[in-house]
Amino acid sequence: MEFDVVIVGGGPAGLSAAIRLRQLAIQHGEELTVCVLEKGSEVGAHIMSGAVIEPRALNELIPDWQAKGAPLNTPAGEDRFLFLTETRAYKLPTPPQMHNHGNYIVSLGNVCRWLAEQAAELEVDIYPGFAAAEVLYHEDGSVKGVATGDMGRTHDGEEGPNFAPGMELHARQTLFGEGCRGSLTKTLFQRFNLRDGVDPQVFGIGIKELWEIQPSLHRRGSITHTTGWPMDMKTYGGSWTYHLEDNLVSIGFVVGLDYQNPYLSPFEEMQRFKSHPEIRKQFEGARRLSYGARAISAGGFQSIPKLTFPGGLLMGDCAGFLNVPKIKGTHTAMKSGMTAAEAVFDALKGGQPHGQEVKSYAERLSKTWMWDELHRVRNIKPSFHWGLPAAMAYSAIDTYLFRGKAPWTLRHRPDHLQLKPAAECQPINYPKPDGVLTFDRLSSVFLSNTNHEEDQPCHLTLRDANVPVAVNLARYAGPEQRYCPAGVYEFVQEGSESRLQINAQNCVHCKTCDIKDPSQNINWVTPEGGGGPNYPNM
Amino acid sequence: MKILVAVKRAIDYNVKARPKSDGSAVDLANVKMSMNPFDEIAVEEAIRIQEAGGATETIAVSVGPKQCQETLRTAMAMGVDRGILVETDVETQPLAVAKLLAAVIKQEQPGLVILGKQAIDDDSNQTGQMLAALLGWPQGTFAAKVTIDGERLKVAREIDGGIQTVDLRMPAVVTADLRLNEPRYVKLPNIMKAKKKPLDTLTPEGLGIDITPRLTVVKVAEPPARKGGVKVPDVEALIDKLRNEAKVI
């Protein structure tokens, strides 16, 4: 099938690009067909975010969003920043990046559902349930489009009775908005050497739960961030608690994936964090509604790759446009999508051919507020290599004294190289879940509504099938059992042998294994379209 | 011969249904909705019959809010020729739906009507049977296999302990069970084509049917949580527990 523009991923970046492209086309009376592919069963099904969002980009994209019923219903209110010890909470001054006046607490999934409706009204063709599985190239090496994955292959790769082959979608420009650690983006990095000369991307994993709490304990609009316990001083991590509408509370914990102790389990850190006296008191008589996890890019400015290549470009979190100290990437994802759309529209106007490299995208981006914003905060995250107290001191100096304009840039190291051998580390004794406030993995994954057709090739591919036991288990005590928030990886003992069992149906597409596997042996590829979580209100 | 299929927009089978906190209904806010899986099987069967030359036209009908258009588009992307939406925001109960379908059927005059045996949201398992009664047509429910033979229809039905085959005169009503077929994957180009297929909208008022709900939902609650198991020391203790506590032997 032929389109003018194919967009991979129906997140804030992809949808904003689609909307902007069609707005411009209508405004200029140009014919321009735009198609969005989304691997989730519907737009929003795979979106998992905090989220307090800045409406700046949305104001620019759809100025009358309020009249059009955008689900931004809860203005940010009271803002707290706490330092936790095991039993106490100390109020810290809220760093300026964390001030949220004028922002909104939202379900980003619902915002994306709404954006998709706006896009559909502008005649964007949106295809949820179809994963872009492969990038297609012209003979001259430029990107030709993407192919969707086959449907109905059996686990050994044979064509099953309902087999439906993937489709090729060709476009003059292909825009990638796959979000953090995009599976096709990864192949583009290699093919076009897009990461040459920039810092490695570094990541965190965010684990989130949605709760409905007692009305008497609910303070709509309240925002709390914490740092400190249960992380040790060397590990980057912290929490959010946002009170939305309808007595809902979004609570989550982010752990930097540069953690060193292979015994660490982000999932269990999240569970244990909830049991802190300051946190648990909100959850008297509450019920948990949903659960999810997603990796987040934390490299910031110095990790931004080259953004364009012949025939396509990167936008949103797959390019790492995230303001790390703010933990906000929605407004930047949207702004990058809009800027990409403007550059692409100008480049394609009047029937220009395929295969161009739209270099003006990067130039335009560097002139936006977003670029300036990312540049200012570039030194905060890497300073956490020095441990929490030093990092907080540094962040304060960087922020207050230099206002982000310090004449140096701190560098990143790749996450998968950070693990220490298990023998050098202390096992961590996590408390047992109580089934009321704290839970185990399986009952949690259940609430993500994730599912994959069982009889299909495993989408968690191993480059070398021996590495899990020979390296990961032997040297690192099998860290994938702990960092995977969905219990996908299990080492099972058979006689004297161990074997890695991969429960791929449980995967929630967070991409952590693809990032943290110490020898980069795990390669996450798209499963059959429509598979994965079905997050409601996340 | 025309075939008419009824399709319901229901909570997606992957989603864990959850009562609202006031127990008034299942919480459907921003929850993924899809075509009821048994209706998908009904659609597949209709298309297969048409592909095998047994039908001239296939029509999908849905009753419910505007969003049911998506459900109809899915049916059309699978291969159904056109769609009819009976649009209403009133809660739809089996008898009302059966009456609406009967009214549409009087207009369309199909030779065969296929429905899912039940919808996975309320599990009523009534609409097909009520429809057959309202029309005075023969019915083959829980179909595992459907064979058309001239004016007659053989339906192999899933019943306790086996298969019962009934021989019906058409026009007839069939409800689809799980093993009737495995629905196809929808293909991208067919989704595009489905956007251009005709979709008519009717209303209960236009069809002259009163759909005021007759059933009242008293309460929607989660099933009681399962109690944790216990380890028994020996066979005697097990038998004692089965006999005196569980009272199952």
Ligand SMILES: Cc1cc2nc3c(=O)[nH]c(=O)nc-3n(C[C@H](O)[C@H](O)[C@H](O)COP(=O)(O)OP(=O)(O)OC[C@H]3O[C@@H](n4cnc5c(N)ncnc54)[C@H](O)[C@@H]3O)c2cc1C
């Ligand atoms: C735990 C956590 C908390 C956060 N909190 C906040 C916050 O409070 N405020 C804020 O502003 N930001 C927050 N963010 C960041 C924000 O969510 C992201 O920056 C933003 O979602 C990025 O948008 P995107 O469109 O680039 O990618 P995504 O939102 O990740 O969307 C990508 C979409 O593409 C789809 N996709 C991916 N690959 C393919 C493929 N091959 N084929 C088809 N479809 C594909 C995915 O399913 C997904 O729907 C948070 C992120 C996390 C993880």
Ligand code: SF4
């Ligand atoms: S298998 Fe990988 S991508 Fe899937 S949930 Fe586990 S860590 Fe995340």
